[in-house]
Amino acid sequence: MIGAAITGHGGVEQIQVLSLPEPVPGPSDVVVQVAYAALNRADLLIRQGLTGPGVRRPRQLPHVLGVDGAGTVVATGAQVGDAIRVGDRVAVFPASSCEVCQYCRRGLTSSCAQYTLIGEEEPGLQQQLFAVPARSVVRLPDSLSLLDAAAVPAAYTTAWTVVVTTGAVRPGERVLVVGGGGGVAIAAMQLAAHSGAQVWTTTRSEEKAARLRELPFVDRVFSPAAPGWSAAVLDATDGEGVDVVVDSVGAPTWRDSIRVLAPGGRLVVCGATGGDVPDISIRELYQGNRRLLGAPFGGWNDFRDVFAFLGRSEVRPVIDRVLPLERVRDAHRALEAQEQVGKIVLDLGTGSGPGHTAS
Ligand SMILES: [Zn+2]
Incomplete structure (x- = not known):
């Protein structure tokens, strides 16, 4: 063999x-x-x-x-x-x-x-x-x-942890999955949509954005996701922000991920493929009553x-x-x-x- x-x-x-x-x-x-x-x-x-x-x-x-x-x-x-x-x-x-x-x-x-x-x-x-x-x-x-x-x-066991066990996504919530093409990201979007959430995602690639828009469980794609994409997401929610952000990218995206969270929102972390030492404002996290949740495999x-x-x-x-x-x-x-x-x-x-x- x-x-x-x-x-x-x-x-x-x-x-x-x-x-x-x-x-x-x-x-x-x-x-x-x-x-x-x-x-x-x-x-x-x-x-x-x-x-x-x-x-x-x-x-x-x-x-x-x-x-x-x-x-x-x-x-x-x-x-x-x-x-x-x-x-x-x-x-x-x-x-x-x-x-x-x-x-x-x-x-x-x-x-x-x-x-x-x-x-x-x-x-x-x-x-x-x-x-x-x-x-x-x-x-x-x-x-x-x-x-x-x-x-x-x-991918799906991690996504299950992210969406169900740890993230506890509820019907009607807005869930933003950062970096939409990866296996865990796709799985998390499917499970979140199945839970009745509104599912948004980001990608840096226009070609990938087109493919993501074709997926029936994706409601909205933000692209290009250059640094500062949080402004576009906040605009789309009249400044309110989203209930859950799923981030497996890490250092390059945490600043935006925290910014788009509504007060009381959850940042569910399931990876750090882009680096594991983010440059963030801790004040932005706790002053917005935002919560940080780790969800490994x-x-x-x-x-x-x-x-x-x-x-x-x-x-x-x-x-x-x-x-x-x-x-x-x-x-x-x-x-x-x-x-x-x-x-x-x-x-x-x-x-x-x-x-x-x-x-
Ligand atoms: Zn044991």
């Missing part, structure tokens, strides 16, 4: 499609034949060898990339009960944790001191066969294809809830493009250039086995 791995840190030339040993499942593991694996910004950061607070690096090289994946169970360990069986279509929860601390018991997995992410410290899902504890997979709703499911774990509860939600709703991930595993370098280039609207997904080439498409 093959997989996409980095052999060192740096540019896309560090990525190789390698022949890998087949995994041997432990007694409580299942082996998933991965059909599709979506890319995340984490893939770029790990490849580049980023260091800093909250950044995790692979334990060893070569390191198989991939936080997101979905596929079919092809083997189960001796102690795996009947909850997961061979032939089940599943998605993999991309984190592991101690399972016994107060946070794990409450499903707040990402707050566990022993929390690690598949594809970061541990080998990832961009390989054709992947062994994982049975408790870390969720069986897919029949209506959800493996392709759609592969785009869900990181969600826990098992969010992951489970988002798949249950997709099973009973018409919401489906926005997929920008699907590329064969062999073109993983092109996938990185596209993500790095921020060309995409939605998720970039790799097809692992494991064929059209049972349940490959939704029923």
Whole structure:
């Protein structure tokens, strides 16, 4: 079997499609034949060898990339009960944790001191066969294809935390998602619209603005989002501002993000792709009764809830493009250039086995 791995840190030339040993499942593991694996910004950061607070690096090289994946169970360990069986279509929860601390018991997995992410410290899902504890997979709703499911774990679990668990977006609220093209941003817009909110977004690219305007869950696009875009947003609200801003960009956008918040508004932070040391006025934050909420990747509860939600709703991930595993370098280039609207997904080439498409 093959997989996409980095052999060192740096540019896309560090990525190789390698022949890998087949995994041997432990007694409580299942082996998933991965059909599709979506890319995340984490893939770029790990490849580049980023260091800093909250950044995790692979334990060893070569390191198989991939936080997101979905596929079919092809083997189960001796102690795996009947909850997961061979032939089940599943998605993999991309984190592991101690399972016994107060946070794990409450499903707040990402707050566990022993929390690690598949594809970061541990080998990832961009390989054709992947062994994982049975408790870390969720069986897919029949209506959800493996392709759609592969785009869900990181982006939609984070968006679920942003919009539902932490952001608590209510019907009728105005929600502004900064930098509209990324996977988490798109997911947050979909979920916010589904919650009955009015959804606005910003982008620096006119070409991307045109594509964002075509999305049925986007009410308004502010572009170009040069520094100072807050003035345009405030104009559009007669100076009132918006109830929620979702910001995953960080340093370059925080000043505007805080300014557009109505009194009592919430800035929900789920990333810092543009830098993590913002130049802001703390007075602007507290004097407007504005609240700052951190929303990292969600826990098992969010992951489970988002798949249950997709099973009973018409919401489906926005997929920008699907590329064969062999073109993983092109996938990185596209993500790095921020060309995409939605998720970039790799097809692992494991064929059209049972349940490959939704029923
Ligand atoms: Zn724990």
